[in-house]
Amino acid sequence: MLKHKQNILILMADQMTPFALSAYGHHVTKTPNMDALAARGVVFDSAYCASPLCAPSRFSFLSGKLPSAIGAYDNAAEFPSQTLTFAHYLRAEGYRTILSGKMHFCGPDQLHGFEERLTTDIYPADFGWTPNWDDFETRPSWYHNMSSVIDAGPCVRTNQLDFDDEVTYTTRQKLFDIARERQAGKDERPFCVVASLTHPHDPYAIPQKYWDMYRDEDIQMPAYRDTLEAADPHSKRLRYVCETDKTPPTDQQIRNARHAYYGAISYVDAQFGAILEALDQAGLAGDTIVIVTSDHGEMLGERGLWYKMTFFEGGCRVPLIVHAPGQFEAAHVSASVSHLDLLPTLVELGCGQPRPAWPDTLDGWSLVPHLRGEPQAHDEAIGEYLAEGAIAPVVMLRRGDFKFIHTPSDPDQLFNVTADPLERTNLAALPEHAARVAAFREEIAARWDLDALREEVVQSQRRRQFHFEATTQGVIESWDWQPSVDASQRYMRNHIDLDTLEAMARFPAVTR
Template identity: 30%
Template sequence: MAVRPLRNVLLIVADQWRGDCLSALGHPCARTPNLDALASEGTLFRRHYGQASPCGPARASLLTGMYLQNHRSVANGTPLDARHTNLALEARRFGHAPALFGYTDTSPDPRGRDPGDPALRSYEGVMAGFDPVCSLTESIEPWAEHLRARGYLVPEPARAIYRAAEPFGPAAYRAEDSDTAFLADRLIGWLKGGEGKPWFALAAFIRPHPPWVAPAPYHDLIDPATTPPAARAVDWTAEGKQHPWLAWHLARQKTDCWMEGEAVDPRVLDAATLARLRATYHGLIAELDTQIGRIIDHLRQTGALDDTLVIVTSDHGEMLGEHWMLGKSGYFDEAYHVPLIIRDPDRLGGGVIDAFTEHVDLMPTILDWLDGTSPTHPPAQCDGRSLAPLLSGAVPADWRSHAHWEFDFRDVIGGETERALGLRPGQCVLNVLRGERYKYVHFAALPPLFFDLAEDPGQFRDLAADPAHAALVRDHAQALLSWRMENDERVLANTLLTADGVFSRGETRGPDMPKGAESPL
């Protein structure tokens, strides 16, 4: 299959970047001039959602084009079935050798491997098809080696470099030597070495994922007093009354990765400390914006930007104190709503898109770009649709009216979740159907939730048991069931063996909800 000369792809994936944290969207603490400029040239998707959480499942959906219900890599460490193709393998069909800067958090399929294979000792594997030019996992090598070469005294373990000298103080390293700058430097150096040849690069930055420690001047770029207060109930016990899963999660929630070396208990997080955490989070976003700007400037200066599809997004979001939560668990929008900016040199000026888009759409979109002719049929496993029409500002009449995500909360090793909530492993899952006005959350074996987002945008009042909303709850439950049935794994479903041989038919992806199912009150 031929490749149009110099048809390049740059896919930038941040980690834990909330979808509202762009100054182009009016966030008071966002300092993202470079992404704002990129969005003004390309297309900004205001309602883009990831399919799963945490990192491993989220990236599996993004890079396979599959919903969690189909790829079944439900947690960090759950193997991704080797039978699935992915974006990198498909790009190789077009003559590209996709380069990886950062990580994919892909847990390899253990079947066919020796039990002693070191690849089976970590969830941080590399997805098949990617060439790891600069692998940067939680061990932070080779960044630590870079720091040593710059004269830093890197502690043991190396991750202790994230510990600030004082609470909420700046990082011990300079901004030009940060993990974010390091990865951007490696990508730019690689681009300089391959000028004149078509290329494909995935740059997976760890930021703004915790630990929330930022180098100067980003550590105090944002005044904590200017950060919007978190939307949450009066205390965590009141918050937990909304649902049994939420009560259980809040009661056990504690982590030491938000400020490296110091445990943070979200249940007792006072407003001032939370404001400082939120300010540092936005400082890390500003730092990443600066480094993305350097990369885009290099492409512009070399002329490569005119031949490069640029996509910037994140794997999942961050609760950031909302509902007394840190991290990305559960069903609230903040954990799944992520930025998406696409600059397609063939379709500039797409504007702002309000239609619901999803991570499963990115693989079909990129394959369309690589094909360079008419829209191509993505692999049968893909659950999404190409965003190419939306990049021209036109939303197809049958485009989805909802976003969907899934969260699996089973505890494979200890079974703590199952014992606490009286569930079997397969029952530890929730599905979300999120529309313009209403949001329905279905648990496999726990009560559902239903929110009127127009009246209750913070999602504090569950209406699932309200008789006045019974018909709407029923309609959404039925729509979610129909959506799941339509989106069951279909790789061979449209293939028949006949007397004339193998017959296969591509499947057109259609709307996700029957018309009228979301009628207003």
């Protein structure tokens, strides 16, 4: 039996590839706080997001459902209010659910089961970033280009630093508030706190302190930089959307971007460390499960690709570390798992046992058997990509040693990821793999109607484009989350006796 009603703290980064973390074998980046959690926790060596793009990945991470099941097609897709998230399930079990930072919610519901939201989001909540598969040739002006790479280097401040500093501050403050409230007997519920940073997402700009943690000569260059002619069709479209070949970076600019990215990872680690310090100082660490992950990966120039949007390992693999004090032995899990698995895992960890019945279907399985080291635990990850750079749904199946990528518009891709981790050899057309390819294609046909899904995506894009054009005429009502703070209840106020007020705020309490 698992411990009952433990607190849960989820530390989430944005666009942080496991291939640049020392816990996953990288020998350059400096991440002492994540390393310490990994040394004491369970590290999933083959974890995947459900979609290599911010909003679809996060919506699947929260709901345990594939993007197509909830209409989470792209970064301007509404997350339907009726979709159940782990925040709903945990809240129903008596948890206090709190979100600080980025979750990229689009639409009028900006809570999705969270009782409290401490910051606004760094991205807009409207439909303005809707892709257009009807007109792929017209590149969206609001999307990534190569300026993040070309202009990479040290900085003093950015939007992202402003945002993440606020996320760290509010999360630390909330942990201290929780401790003080428990001390006063006001609210003793277990909590699930999600602290979600936007680093190390591009642009690749980081303060000198973190830049100087790395020497230029220690920054590795991409292992392979495919020519445009040698790239697969989807990669060619991504290179067009991101203007990779229109404005190619120099070798030094590539090195600068990777240098700043490593610095940003150390910044993320420092923020996680500050939050973990507050957890410990508040006396909550011994009864709190800590989970570290990211919404998706980062290609960092490998194969000539940057950012995400691809099912190559750099784009879709994510770090996943689970530290549950006194519950599981430190271990590495080699089986492939997914963000889709986190909802049933969190519910089982939080409640101490599997939920006997679910009010909705899920696309994932609990990771508790993996955490226990049980040999029959599942080994599968499934993904979809339905956004910029695609012209039809792209789906991925990872099982055992093999990954299969399929889209109706392009040739199939099959990789033995174990034997060929850089995915240099596409096995899909080889006769000795014909039976495996046929089995994967048969499974895809049973799981998806890709022609119908494409039509659903296009119709959704058309509606949202019209919606945005209409609702940006005249008076505009924003869906962006506005944090609410009652200043009359903060700091020194004269409606409470001074000694009482000071005693309430002091932690730990003074005993006489």
